[in-house]
Amino acid sequence: MQILTAARIREWDEYTIRELPIQSIDLMERASAACFDWLMENGFKQNAFTVFCGKGNNGGDGLAIARMLSQTGHAVTVYILEFGAKGTADFQTNLARIHQTDAVIKFISTVDTLHPIDANAIVIDALLGTGLNRPPDGLTSAVVQHINRSGNTVIAIDIPSGLFADKSSKDQTAIEATYTLSFQCYKTAFLVAENADRLGAIHILDIGLHPDYLSTITPEYQFIDESIVNAILQPRKKFAHKGNFGHAALIAGSVGMMGAALLSAKACLRSGAGKLTCFIPRIGYEIIQSRVPEAMCRIAGTDHIGAIDSFEGYSAIGAGPGLGREDEIQRMLQSLFLQSNATLVLDADALNVLSGNKALMEELPRRTVITPHVKELERLFGAVSGDFERMEMARERSKELGITIVLKGAYSLVATPGGMAWFNSTGNPGMATGGSGDVLTGIITGLAAQGYIPEQAAIAGVFLHGLAGDLAAAAISEQALIASDITAFLGDAFLQLQESSTGE
C-alpha cells in the first residue's frame, strides 16, 4: 500500500487520465461508484442521506454519490456550500446530472441557511478533499462545526474536510468522521496520532488509478508489509551452523530492572541469532542464567553495568534496556562507540544518557539503530510542535548522523540515512505496555547479529514485533497482552511470513 502526498495523488490522477486514457468525469464516476458500493455493502442500504458538498472535485464526488443513492430509492438531501466560485467542470457536470433525480438540493450561503440535520440521516462529507489549501474559516468552519455537533454518523469522502493530507492540521476545524472512505492510497494524515479523533475507521477504495505511475516515482513514505519483509529475510540453509547466524550481545539491566534485560534477551534469541552474550551487573547473574539458559553471561558491575573491557567478537550489540544513567554507563557507552565494529542498537537509558551528553552523539557510529519513543526523540533532538514536525525531525537527523532511527508509536516510523521513511503496518494498542520496547530492542539486535544491515534489521524488526503483537492480541486480547507474549508469538509471526511468501 502506498502513502502519497496530495501533490503526488494529483499527478497520479493526471497520469491515469492521460495514459489509460479516461475522461476525468469518468474517473470521478468510478471513485463515486466505489463509495456507493461500499455504502451498499456495509450496512447503509436502508438509510436516508444528507450530503454536504463543496464546489471542488470532492464536492463533485459528493454529487455523484448523492445521485446514485437517489436513483436507488434513498431519500437524499444535498447541501452545497457556496464559496462564490462557479465550481470545477466535473462538479458542474454532476450538478446538472443530479437535477434529473429526486434529490432535494439546497445551497448554504450564510450561517442563517444552516438547517438542523435529520437525526436519522447518514451524513456524507464531501465539502473539501485533498485540494484544501488553507484552514477552514468563516462559513466553511461553521458548516463543519454544524456537522460535528449533529451527532450523526458521518462518512468522509477521501479525507475528513479540513484536514491537510500531508501536513499538520492541529487545532484546525475539521470533520470528525465515523468512517473515512479514501481513494487508492493512504495519506500521511491518516498515520499520525494528532488526527486520530477525526478519521474514524479508514477504508481505502481501489478506483483503478494506473499502476504504472508508481514505477515513475520514489514516494516519500512507504508502508512496511509482508512482501517487503519477505524480501529481506533469508531462509536458513540446510548445513548452516550457529556461527552463520552471528553473535549478539546485550548490555542491559540494573538492580530492579533485570526484567528489561530478560525480555530483550529472550526476544533476541527468538529472532534467530546464533549466540547471545548478556553483559549484566552481578545482581542479575542468577536471574539471567536460570531464566535464559541459552544465553552466556558476562558480569560487569555490581548493581548496574560498569566498565566493559572488550566489545570484540560480536556482530551486533544492543544496549539500553533497564541500564540506569550512572556516569560509568556514559563512559561505557563512549568506549562502545569507539571500540566496537558491531551494528549497535540503542534504546531506553542508552538514549537518555546520549540526551544528557550531546557531544557523545557526535561519536555515534554510522551502523547504529536508535529506537526512541516520542519523548526520547525529543529529549535527543529537541521539542517539536506536533507529529509532522517530529517525523521530519527523525528523517533529517537520520540523514545527518547517517544512522537508522526507529520512532516508535502506533505506526512506528523507520527513517533511514538514504532519506527513505517507512511506516510499520502491524501492531495494536495492546502493545502499549511496559517492556514492549525492550522486546523490540532484542529483535532488532538478533536480526542485525545475523548480518542484516541496520536498516533492514529495523524494518523487519518492527514488522515482526507488531505482527507477533497482533497474533498475541488475537489469541489472548489486547487487554491481557504483556510484553513477554510478543516474544511468545514471534514464532507464529515468522511462520505467517513464510506462509505468505510461499503462498500456502
Ligand SMILES: NC(=O)C1=CN([C@@H]2O[C@H](COP(=O)(O)OP(=O)(O)OC[C@H]3O[C@@H](n4cnc5c(N)ncnc54)[C@H](O)[C@@H]3O)[C@@H](O)[C@H]2O)[C@@H](O)CC1
Ligand atoms: N485523485 C484522485 O484520485 C481523484 C480525486 N477525486 C476527488 O477530487 C478531490 C480533490 O479535488 P480538488 O482538487 O478540486 O479539491 P477540493 O475538492 O478539495 O476543493 C478545492 C477547492 O476548495 C478551495 N479551498 C481550499 N481550501 C479551502 C478552505 N479552507 N475553504 C474554502 N475553500 C477552500 C480551493 O481553492 C479549491 O477551489 C479529492 O479529494 C477527491 O475527492 C475524485 O473525483 C476522482 C479521483
Ligand SMILES: Nc1ncnc2c1ncn2[C@@H]1O[C@H](COP(=O)(O)OP(=O)(O)O)[C@@H](O)[C@H]1O
Ligand atoms: N497503540 C499501539 N499500536 C501499535 N504499537 C504500539 C502501540 N503502543 C505501543 N506500541 C509499540 O510498543 C513498543 C513500546 O515501546 P516503549 O515505549 O519503548 O515501551 P517500554 O519502554 O515500556 O518498553 C513500541 O515498539 C511501539 O511501537
Ligand SMILES: [K+]
Ligand atoms: K471530504
